[in-house]
Amino acid sequence: MRYDDFRNRLTAAVLDTPGATPASLRRAAMQRGTLPAxxxxxxxxxxxxxxxxxxxxxxxxxxxxxxxxxxFEITVAAALGAALHRLEKGMAALRGEEPD
Incomplete structure (x- = not known):
């Protein structure tokens, strides 16, 4: 896809750089994984x-x-995860794929 490099660099910046939260917590927020209540x-x-x-x-x-x-970090990770999910769904629709 045209913006793969940008998307990958953005994701790495959110998940793989030092922050106030562990990368594992940011990754869980991005993927809507297991998080404390x-x-x-x-x-x-x-x-x-x-x-x-x-x-x-x-x-x-x-x-x-x-x-x-x-x-802030958790919010950005969650928002990025939601945006990437919606992007993938939109791209799948353009490819003519059936929704889940």
Whole structure:
């Protein structure tokens, strides 16, 4: 695909560079994998209905001990995962593939 290199570099920047969170946590957020309970719900909301994230959601995660930097990284990873998933679904539709 035309933008494969860009997509790969973006994914590597989000997942493979040092951060406030372990790469494994960012990867789980991107893939909507296994996450601790408060983060799992947040990542699901970011991935499916980002406009529904509230200040209260973020404040609860902060009270649970997550720093602003950690929440930013988790949010970016979840949003990137959702975007890549939608991109792949769109490309599959253009190829004439049936949806899952």
């Amino acid at each position: 408060p983060l799992a719900s947040y990542v699901d909301t970011v991935a499916r209905h980002a406009y529904k994230v509230t200040d209260t959601d973020v404040a609860e995660l902060q009270r649970a001990g997550h720093s602003d930097d950690a929440l």
